[in-house]
Amino acid sequence: MDKSKKNKPVVGITLGDINGIGPEVIIKALEDSRILKFMTPVIYGSSKVVSYYRKALDLSDFNYHQIKDLGQLFHRKVNVYNLWEETVEIKMGEENETGGKYAFLSLKAAVADLKDGKIDAVVTAPISKNNIQSEEFKFPGHTEYLAETFGVKDHLMLMAGDKMKIGLVTGHIPLKAVVSALGKELILKKLSVLDSTLKKDFGIKKPRIAVLGLNPHAGENGLLGNEERDVISPVLKEWKEKGNLVFGPFPSDGFFGTLMHAKYDGVLAMYHDQALIPFKTLCFETGVNYTAGLPAVRTSPDHGTAYSLVGKNEASESSMREAIFMAADIVKQRRVNDGEETED
Structure with a gap:
């Protein structure tokens, strides 16, 4: 050969x-x-x-x-x-x-x-x-x-296209199970896998990552839910303190409505349809499902x-x-x- x-x-x-x-x-x-x-x-x-x-x-x-x-x-x-x-x-x-x-x-x-x-x-x-x-x-x-x-154990469903790369904290589970599945440890693991794959597999040396909230308007300071304040934000604070470029949590409707995804190398969504609906709207013809975190x-x-x-x-x-x-x-x-x- x-x-x-x-x-x-x-x-x-x-x-x-x-x-x-x-x-x-x-x-x-x-x-x-x-x-x-x-x-x-x-x-x-x-x-x-x-x-x-x-x-x-x-x-x-x-x-x-x-x-x-x-x-x-x-x-x-x-x-x-x-x-x-x-x-x-x-x-x-x-x-x-x-x-x-x-x-x-x-x-x-x-x-x-x-x-x-x-x-x-x-x-x-x-x-x-x-x-x-x-x-x-x-x-x-x-x-x-x-x-x-x-x-x-630590893997990530990553939807990748020319306009966006978006990973899922929770994947193929019922919507009613999402809240109980979310936790600081899980979000941190998924964020870590996303950061690692953007570097290792896509050649981005210092990835900028946006993280979406779970609730409408990212919880509205607890009025519409506490997950952003009690679970997601503490993880982002810890991640930032390690020198990583992570931002959010963002309300998902406004985030995609104003095309903010274009400013970031990767996006982390909390559940399946929060990621897949905007991704398939923008990248349906060219989108790819990539399993990040595998050897x-x-x-x-x-x-x-x-x-x-x-x-x-x-x-x-x-x-x-x-x-x-x-x-x-x-x-x-x-x-x-x-x-x-x-x-x-």
Whole structure:
């Protein structure tokens, strides 16, 4: 293997739910010829599934190299790693047990190779959080599964786009459980992970971080809630005293309404929709879901299975493409940090 091939990150891509838009957006994203210049992509799944969607959507210009193990990688083509030989019945747009079964087989194999260092990053295509549940997968989503697999307690769901990077203190939990879940220790941990990933993975030496309040108007000095005064503000005070650039807590409506997010390198939100609604409003086509705090790199497009779009050739591949490029960029940034590569 020549040096140029060796230095290119090997990026695994899971198929996701085979009845969702995952296969379509993967194929469309990998049609971008620039990708092969910067990385070696490996689709974890089945060439039969890929071929089915290529034919069904008339994407005949897409070509790939089939492999049965990573020793057969071809660095100038897209690789499809055949994990199963059987022909699987595809029912486009239908959420069923088959979609969940093969989504997990793809995910399990890719994450195992990522953990073993056989590949450099994983990009996960959308799954149904309902049909993937099994004895082996009892998690709210990818993030929790990856954290458990890598034995990482302090991790962060980070939504990253060209206009904003926003992390979540609480993720996939019911809204009524958010208040009881929030605490000084949890907020401090999430703030620390956000700060660390902005430095390590995105190359920002001295990040400016904005923190949102929980309640309307950030509690209005206790009139609308005490969490800002009693929990969030003390954490920010402690963080500032250590020389970090942290600001807030901000009322989230005014914060996004006045586009204040543009003044900061990262934003920390208290709960899921507080982050995801503004993020998807501003970055839906280019947004990426990144699991910060892992020893390995995992990204994902910021959308779901979109069953209603399957088979219509209408799904946009923009977010998947961005997720693939971001995975490779973070791998390279970590190599720069470790002195393995120099910045261009």
